[in-house]
Amino acid sequence: MGRSDTDSGTDEERAWDAYVRASDGLSAARRKLFETDPLPLVRRELAGGPGLFAALNLLMDVGWNRPELVRVLVPELYASSLSLGRAGVFARLVLRRLARSGDPCTEGLHEEIGRLMERTLRDEGDDSLALRALGMLLEDIRATELIARFRQFGLASADADVRELIIEDYPEDEFPAPRAPDV
DSSP states (O other): OOOOTTSOOOHHHHHHHHHHHHHHHHHHHHHHHTTSOOHHHHHHHHTTOTTHHHHHHHHHHHTTTOHHHHHHTHHHHHHHHTOSSHHHHHHHHHHHHHHTSOOGGGTTHHHHHHHHHHHHHHHHTTOHHHHHHHHHHHHHTTOHHHHHHHHHHHHTOSOHHHHHHHHHHSOTTTSOOOOOOOO
16 A cells, blocks of 8 residues: 555655656556547647657557557657657657567558658758768668668768768668669
């Protein structure tokens, strides 16, 4: 049986009790949220709403058993993943879990990420920080074919920082170009 706030106990025990109460409250709130359709709300928050981290935490917590929810949010998660900050780390974790889940809904994921990547390379191809985050995402989701395209783009870049990023972080001996298909 749990202790109340007025019970004696160590600071650690009181902190643990507070954590258990908060965890129970979060579980109840999550159940209530999933009695509705959370997709529009989560999508809005991922687009820069004040609840961005709450949305990312929700997807990290439930993504393993609701991969179809994560799958439809790939464009929003991809956009968040291009940051080197905390939001980018969380978004990459969510996408990594999805990519490695083996769920049938992940079919075509690398192709979708590839289309998003092409737009990023076209629009932000000289932003070495966004490209560093993109490279991390590609590694996280084990998209070796996309890393090869990413590497080719970077080596041909007019931007010295981008070329340096590719040479240092994606050397050819670790990330070789894909073999040409046998004819």
